[in-house]
Amino acid sequence: MSALPGRRQGVGLLGWFALCFVAAGIGALASVDAAAFYARLAQPAWAPPAAVFGPVWTTLYALMAIAAWLVWRRAGWRDAHRALSLFVIQLAVNALWSWLFFVWHLGAPAFVGTLALWGLIAATLIAFWRKSRLAGVLLVPYLAWVSLATALTWAVWQANPGLLGLA
Template sequence: MATLADDFDRRQQPPRRPWWKIALVTVPVLVIAGSAIGYLSNSGFSNGWYVPLEKPSFQPPGWAFGVVWTILYTFMGITLALLLSRPASKQRSLALTLFAAQMLLNWAWSPTFFGAGYIDWAFVLILGMNVLVTALIIAAWPLSRVAASLLVPYLAWLCLATTLNYETGKLNPGADRAPLGITSE
């Protein structure tokens, strides 16, 4: 039999939606936003500034970036849905703050690297993403191991992208439109 305390607790905690219902919104929003930012900043192999640059020998083919980022944004959307479906707590707030912060850096990277041609500034952004995503995985783990695990491929891809960013700067001295002296002497 339910007690008055049980009824009070139920009124204080609004019913939570299942994570998959939240993901029906978060996944398309992140995939579309990421794609739009990439398109608007002229990311990739149609960019007139980027095309003539020497690329690292280990760079994946151009088509792989669209495929991988679509998968990663899908994973991030599911992660966000899983975090949003958890009860309010300091841990959840921390994880959501870290998610938002890394997402802002993520969305700033393509306009910085491809749009502006700022190789060093993009490198600083991507280093920040690596730190924030690592912290997010740690913060998300107690809330949802699935959510945290879905971020591991993203972190792995960021490590590759960080190396590509750095090596592109090293291979193309003078190409950076706002050098900080990080990737070029």
């Protein structure tokens, strides 16, 4: 464990939560009309109901914040800059996806975005695992959810060429 004073650790935890929920907020801005748009889309039978997304994402963002804090607390920014930089990049890609899909209705870029996000999460998970096993474990639900989101993005894009474009 790090020798960081308790107050600094607390401020760090709040900082990671703030960063994660700013990213969530940027995605949420794009998702203001998401429920109505989502309801218009042809979806596979296995698609989760729209009401599931908010609670799941809130939980995932909280887990991400705690994971990043654990890595930062254990190794600090200097010794974990690669892992924490990957984390920040994947947050940005995560926020971008909502804009691609719900605002700009770009199926192909949204799908490519989920593939990129999945790869970034996997790389972040491995990098976090090397610094703190618990931090890596906390990202497993996120990777699982984005795996589902990737398959769902593909299926919805293919089923809705008029709304999301086929090319």
